[in-house]
Amino acid sequence: MKILVTAKRVEDAESKIRVNPQGTGIVPEGLKYKINPFDEIAVEEGLRLVAKHGGEVVVVSIGGKEVQEQLRHALAMGAHKAVWVNHAGALDQLAIAALLAKVVEAEKPDLAILGKQSIDDDQNQVGQYLAEFLGWGQATFASKVESLESDAEKGKHPGVMLSADGKAVVVVREVDNGLATVECQMPAVVTTDLRLNLPRYASLPGIMKAKSKPIQELTPAGLGVDVTPKVVIQKMVPPPARKAGIKVPDVATLVDKLKNEAKVV
Amino acid sequence: MPVVLIVAEQQPDGNLRKATLNALTAGKQLAERTGAELHVAVLAKDASGLAAELKGHGAKVVHAASSPVFEHYLAETFAPAVAELAQSLGATFVGGASTAMGKDLLPRVAARLKAAMATDVLGFEGSGADVVYARPMWAGNVVAHVKLTTPVQVFTVRPTEFPAAPTGGAEAEVRPFTPKTEPVKTRFIDFKEVKSARPQLTEASVVVAGGRGTKGDFKEIEALADVLGAAVGASRAVCDAGWVPNDLQVGQTGKVVAPKLYIAAGISGAIQHLAGMKGSKTIVAINKDPEAPIFQVADYGLVADLFKVLPELRQALQSK
Numbered sequence: 001m002k003i004l005v006t007a008k009r010v011e012d013a014e015s016k017i018r019v020n021p022q023g024t025g026i027v028p029e030g031l032k033y034k035i036n037p038f039d040e041i042a043v044e045e046g047l048r049l050v051a052k053h054g055g056e057v058v059v060v061s062i063g064g065k066e067v068q069e070q071l072r073h074a075l076a077m078g079a080h081k082a083v084w085v086n087h088a089g090a091l092d093q094l095a096i097a098a099l100l101a102k103v104v105e106a107e108k109p110d111l112a113i114l115g116k117q118s119i120d121d122d123q124n125q126v127g128q129y130l131a132e133f134l135g136w137g138q139a140t141f142a143s144k145v146e147s148l149e150s151d152a153e154k155g156k157h158p159g160v161m162l163s164a165d166g167k168a169v170v171v172v173r174e175v176d177n178g179l180a181t182v183e184c185q186m187p188a189v190v191t192t193d194l195r196l197n198l199p200r201y202a203s204l205p206g207i208m209k210a211k212s213k214p215i216q217e218l219t220p221a222g223l224g225v226d227v228t229p230k231v232v233i234q235k236m237v238p239p240p241a242r243k244a245g246i247k248v249p250d251v252a253t254l255v256d257k258l259k260n261e262a263k264v265v
Numbered sequence: 266m267p268v269v270l271i272v273a274e275q276q277p278d279g280n281l282r283k284a285t286l287n288a289l290t291a292g293k294q295l296a297e298r299t300g301a302e303l304h305v306a307v308l309a310k311d312a313s314g315l316a317a318e319l320k321g322h323g324a325k326v327v328h329a330a331s332s333p334v335f336e337h338y339l340a341e342t343f344a345p346a347v348a349e350l351a352q353s354l355g356a357t358f359v360g361g362a363s364t365a366m367g368k369d370l371l372p373r374v375a376a377r378l379k380a381a382m383a384t385d386v387l388g389f390e391g392s393g394a395d396v397v398y399a400r401p402m403w404a405g406n407v408v409a410h411v412k413l414t415t416p417v418q419v420f421t422v423r424p425t426e427f428p429a430a431p432t433g434g435a436e437a438e439v440r441p442f443t444p445k446t447e448p449v450k451t452r453f454i455d456f457k458e459v460k461s462a463r464p465q466l467t468e469a470s471v472v473v474a475g476g477r478g479t480k481g482d483f484k485e486i487e488a489l490a491d492v493l494g495a496a497v498g499a500s501r502a503v504c505d506a507g508w509v510p511n512d513l514q515v516g517q518t519g520k521v522v523a524p525k526l527y528i529a530a531g532i533s534g535a536i537q538h539l540a541g542m543k544g545s546k547t548i549v550a551i552n553k554d555p556e557a558p559i560f561q562v563a564d565y566g567l568v569a570d571l572f573k574v575l576p577e578l579r580q581a582l583q584s585k
């Protein structure tokens with residue numbers, strides 16, 4: 001199998017994010033950057049699938065030269081090669097999906113696995129746009145039937161299964177009120193939810209090997225994609241603050257407050 | 266007249282998903298700002314019942330497509346049908362609720378309509394074609410005001426930010442529609458419903474949520490929830506461990522809730538969790554660590570062992 005996965009560069013989930021005083025962006029001081037956690041799950045799933053069925057994992061990132069760090073990280077986890085779409089400016093989900101569609105056309109993977117959302121934009125759109133642009137089936141919010149503490153997880157088994165004829169993927173999706181299972185003929189787009197797998201750490205030999213793996217550089221112009229943003233952020237503001245609460249010494253006081261002050265019980 | 270088209274959602278049990286009514290209110294607000302008419306589309310195996318139910322909630326027209334193709338929701342069957350309808354109406358705005366279905370479907374609709382999209386909209390500003398969407402970024406640490414510059418604009422709304430559209434007012438006209446169908450590459454296999462006698466997490470007026478501090482023992486969380494007629498919620502840590510169904514995760518990447526009372530026990534209050542519950546009216550936090558960040562958003566904080574105080578709290582509320 002050939003699997004294409006994505007690796008967006010985002011602020012670390014533990015970072016303290018604040019809007020800058022001008023409302024034009026976030027305060028950059030003290031931020032650390034990582035591969036988007038959902039994309040890390042996508043990389044891991046790709047690696048597990050090729051470990052089981054054979055094949056290779058191609059990782060793609062779009063951004064300025066700093067995104068090579070995230071590509072190297074994915075290569076260190078075990079991805080075979082990397083594609084870097086070099087673009088330093090703002091990008092929206094339409095543009096990202098259009099660029100990915102071009103990369104897919106060139107790479108011809110059986111499966112494109114993307115994170116369901118990136119934890120900066122929180123848009124949850126690119127996989128779905130990509131599937132439609134390519135005319136492929138989509139299985140979003142891919143999960144595992146077993147918990148992340150199960151034997152299947154410890155055995156590093158993929159959560160995405162192949163159909164009996166090997167021509168389709170069977171995916172368990174996290175949806176409202178339960179789990180839905182769908183079968184998508186390949187090629188297909190899968191987007192990952194949190195419980196699909198626990199990504200591996202990059203090993204030291206992995207990191208060494210990653211240094212000599214190829215990163216192919218592409219550009220939006222070279223791919224023939226107009227990336228002018230259609231989602232235009234006009235300003236950013238902090239969310240409304242909650243007023244400070246109090247600590248209560250015991251259950252009796254809590255119950256009294258809930259009954260007589262907040263009047264919610 | 267321009268049209269705002271809202272896509273309704275049917276639950277697996279056949280009922281209308283309540284979030285549809287919140288999306289209708291958002292649609293109404295947007296229609297008022299843009300001088301448009303509000304329409305709603307419902308697609309189902311038999312859409313007649315839901316169409317009748319939707320008639321009285323403020324839309325001008327209810328478009329109803331009934332077909333065995335729509336028995337089980339799939340983005341690949343629904344998206345072309347919604348896009349075809351939107352095009353035939355000349356709709357300039359297409360939206361729905363930020364549910365699992367809304368998030369799966371509407372980007373695919375947007376792709377067909379070459380439209381830009383805003384997810385999880387909290388509110389609107391401006392008017393006409395210059396309408397601006399407020400939406401959260403970075404787990405709600407930032408509210409961005411965004412403009413979509415494509416001729417058609419697509420969005421999902423966060424249901425907790427808009428009241429449910431009331432009944433009353435003029436009855437909508439129900440118009441059947443028969444979309445073209447294409448062969449699709451995805452097949453529905455099954456749906457394993459998590460059945461619960463408790464209210465749905467996103468619809469409950471009280472939520473009792475447990476975190477890793479419960480060590481997987483949800484008995485007291487559930488007992489308190491039952492005394493309060495509440496839904497049960499959880500942090501990611503709890504869902505990852507498989508202690509409760511994934512569907513109960515509250516947060517940035519789970520459910521967003523805003524009940525009148527949210528009780529968090531043994532939850533540290535990571536930003537990703539707060540993103541899903543800090544809109545609640547009253548928040549109670551029970552945690553044995555006085556420094557836990559959950560206390561920063563709690564109206565009432567109790568520094569205590571949850572195994573000791575949850576039974577006390579239940580008994581005090583039971584005997585009330």
Ligand SMILES: Cc1cc2nc3c(=O)[nH]c(=O)nc-3n(C[C@H](O)[C@H](O)[C@H](O)COP(=O)(O)OP(=O)(O)OC[C@H]3O[C@@H](n4cnc5c(N)ncnc54)[C@H](O)[C@@H]3O)c2cc1C
Nearest residue numbers: 476477478500501516517518531532533537538553554571
């Ligand atoms: C991409 C991404 C997305 C995420 N999305 C979500 C999301 O949607 N929702 C979500 O919840 N998290 C999410 N997280 C995870 C989040 O960052 C936290 O790891 C998680 O919320 C922690 O869960 P917790 O509070 O239950 O556990 P912990 O952080 O381990 O906290 C346990 C708390 O229990 C307290 N405690 C322990 N024993 C007791 C006791 N006996 N009595 C009282 N208190 C006790 C401890 O003091 C501690 O504060 C996400 C993370 C990432 C990276």
